[in-house]
Amino acid sequence: xxxxxxxxxxxVSGVLxxxxxxxxxxxxxxxxxxxxxxxxxxxxxxxxFHWASRARAADRRVRELPRQETG
Amino acid sequence: MxxxxxxxxxxxxxxxxxxxxALRPGRGQDASPVGYFLGGRSLGPGVLxxxxxxxxxxMYSFMxxxxxxxxxxxxxxxxxxxMLMFLSWxxxxxxxRVWLLGRRFGFIxxxxxxxxxYDSRAVRALVVVLGVLILFPYAAxxxxxxxxxxxxxxDGAISYExxxxxxxxxxxxxxxxxxxxxxxxxxxxxGALFAVVMFAALGWVSLELGGPAGIVQEVERVRPELxxxxxGFAWFLNLSITWGIGFAVLPHIWQRWxxxxxxxxxxxxxxxxxxxxxxxxxxxxxxxxxxxxLLPELTADQSDALFPLLMSRYLPTLGMFVVPAAFAAAMxxxxxxxxSISSSVENDVYARLRPGASDAQRARVGKRFVLVFAALLMVxxxxxxxxxxxxxxxxxxxxxxxxxxxxxxxxxxxxxxTRAGAVTALASGSAFVLVTLIPEARAALxxxxxxxxxxxxxxxxxxxxVFAGVSLxxxxxxxxxxxxxxxxxxxxxEGTAAS
Numbered sequence: 367x368x369x370x371x372x373x374x375x376x377x378v379s380g381v382l383x384x385x386x387x388x389x390x391x392x393x394x395x396x397x398x399x400x401x402x403x404x405x406x407x408x409x410x411x412x413x414x415f416h417w418a419s420r421a422r423a424a425d426r427r428v429r430e431l432p433r434q435e436t437g
Numbered sequence: 438m439x440x441x442x443x444x445x446x447x448x449x450x451x452x453x454x455x456x457x458x459a460l461r462p463g464r465g466q467d468a469s470p471v472g473y474f475l476g477g478r479s480l481g482p483g484v485l486x487x488x489x490x491x492x493x494x495x496m497y498s499f500m501x502x503x504x505x506x507x508x509x510x511x512x513x514x515x516x517x518x519x520m521l522m523f524l525s526w527x528x529x530x531x532x533x534r535v536w537l538l539g540r541r542f543g544f545i546x547x548x549x550x551x552x553x554x555y556d557s558r559a560v561r562a563l564v565v566v567l568g569v570l571i572l573f574p575y576a577a578x579x580x581x582x583x584x585x586x587x588x589x590x591x592d593g594a595i596s597y598e599x600x601x602x603x604x605x606x607x608x609x610x611x612x613x614x615x616x617x618x619x620x621x622x623x624x625x626x627x628g629a630l631f632a633v634v635m636f637a638a639l640g641w642v643s644l645e646l647g648g649p650a651g652i653v654q655e656v657e658r659v660r661p662e663l664x665x666x667x668x669g670f671a672w673f674l675n676l677s678i679t680w681g682i683g684f685a686v687l688p689h690i691w692q693r694w695x696x697x698x699x700x701x702x703x704x705x706x707x708x709x710x711x712x713x714x715x716x717x718x719x720x721x722x723x724x725x726x727x728x729x730x731l732l733p734e735l736t737a738d739q740s741d742a743l744f745p746l747l748m749s750r751y752l753p754t755l756g757m758f759v760v761p762a763a764f765a766a767a768m769x770x771x772x773x774x775x776x777s778i779s780s781s782v783e784n785d786v787y788a789r790l791r792p793g794a795s796d797a798q799r800a801r802v803g804k805r806f807v808l809v810f811a812a813l814l815m816v817x818x819x820x821x822x823x824x825x826x827x828x829x830x831x832x833x834x835x836x837x838x839x840x841x842x843x844x845x846x847x848x849x850x851x852x853x854x855t856r857a858g859a860v861t862a863l864a865s866g867s868a869f870v871l872v873t874l875i876p877e878a879r880a881a882l883x884x885x886x887x888x889x890x891x892x893x894x895x896x897x898x899x900x901x902x903v904f905a906g907v908s909l910x911x912x913x914x915x916x917x918x919x920x921x922x923x924x925x926x927x928x929x930x931e932g933t934a935a936s
Contacts, residue, residue, distance in 0.1 A: 383666075390650045392657075392664045398514050402521050402715060409525050409708040417529070417708075420930075421701035424537075427929045428700065431541055 459611035459619035469796035474780040476618035491628035491769035496582035504741035506725025510663025517718035523681025528707020539695035554848040580818035609811035627765035639720035675891040683838035689777035779806035836893035840866035843904035858908030866900030
């Protein structure tokens with residue numbers, strides 16, 4: 367989580383000081399939206415090709431676990 | 438029919454639909470605490486996404502967020518960024534593990550998990566108090582927002598107090614009857630309603646001003662300074678840490694992880710919640726900016742209410758839907774919080790005092806606590822003392838939620854975490870955040886600038902340091918407990934054999 371925080375922090379610290387205009391809007395705004403679009407694509411692909419199969423396999427293993435009600 | 442009467446009629450219709458929707462899923466629900474408070478751990482991905490998003494998007498989306506965009510311009514983009522970056526991973530890093538341990542050990546509340554792992558009544562008590570401090574004022578803010586909106590919309594014909602009372606009556610009634618499953622399904626409807634109203638408004642504003650780029654260019658001509666990130670990187674990062682990390686451990690969100698029907702649901706919901714929340718920031722950002730052109734006479738004092746003002750000026754027919762949509766945003770947050778606070782008191786206090794109580798008795802008592810807390814919230818939201826403390830404590834909700842993060846590392850990631858570490862971290866972290874609510878104490882304890890000037894980030898660092906430091910010099914939890922937790926996590930998530 368800390369690595370992730372450092373990585374996103376570095377990206378943002380690089381984007382915020384940008385100057386000029388991209389696609390008719392201020393550059394930091396365009397850059398943030400572009401990064402967000404890429405992130406959405408990465409999230410969708412990561413889920414489709416990694417988390418979904420991991421979760422399916424984990425759900426199979428969950429069914430074999432003993433259950434205990436402590437709540 | 439004038440638009441005020443139309444809006445009131447829509448609210449009545451909306452409440453009727455919510456009641457029908459809330460009652461239906463509750464019918465087949467089993468009469469036990471798990472059935473009532475967690476919907477029998479049966480929520481699928483669609484419902485989970487909507488109930489998490491709707492619970493997270495509160496009255497703030499209608500009566501605050503637009504004003505922030507209006508006042509701070511491009512700085513608001515921070516919200517979409519951290520929602521996408523952090524909410525998407527909350528389920529992966531926290532939700533999946535919390536779900537698995539909840540399923541394995543039958544947990545209902547956040548305190549169950551931490552108290553069971555550390556085998557500590559003190560941990561349970563601290564987590565319960567922290568949960569109430571996180572949720573209670575935040576829920577009261579919703580009441581306050583609705584009361585003000587109704588009073589403003591009806592030109593004082595319906596007073597703040599009456600608005601709060603009526604809103605509370607509706608919300609408490611369907612929460613009481615339906616429990617988690619009904620609340621989750623009403624959240625689906627409520628989330629859809631406020632998303633449709635917000636995007637319909639964005640569509641109209643875009644047509645008027647030439648699309649999102651047109652909005653930016655028009656606003657740049659009149660307020661170019663709004664397009665500087667002048668709040669600074671530290672502010673940006675602090676907000677990301679506060680809500681991005683704090684979100685997954687807010688008590689009512691934590692319980693939604695428990696309520697999922699499978700790990701696949703948790704993983705799938707997690708990234709979709711991030712994308713949905715990010716998308717909901719788009720109308721807030723562009724409409725908040727566009728108000729500089731469409732409502733040039735607006736003052737800073739009025740800016741929090743710019744969305745209903747804009748709608749009533751330009752789109753009175755769509756504007757009629759703003760009141761029920763704002764109701765929906767507030768109700769979907771309050772119902773979840775009411776259920777979470779009640780479950781905490783029933784499960785973590787009553788059930789410990791009455792260990793022989795049957796499941797049906799416990800569920801009945803839980804329902805009574807829903808009523809008790811609803812009444813307390815109303816008193817708090819209406820009283821002068823309550824009103825003066827609502828906003829400062831409510832604003833500290835995210836900082837207080839972060840205090841739960843380091844002790845949670847013990848059962849989820851770090852077997853070396855100890856009971857003494859958890860107790861001291863919870864006590865010192867909460868005390869620190871609460872003390873920094875006093876301006877003089879904040880000035881004395883924190884630097885004036887930089888990341889450490891924010892109580893949330895400093896509190897998280899302090900709590901982490903205390904937890905790690907104390908844990909390293911005290912005895913770890915018994916090996917059997919470590920093996921049961923970390924062995925389960927490894928066995929299921931990594932597919933390795935249990936140790």
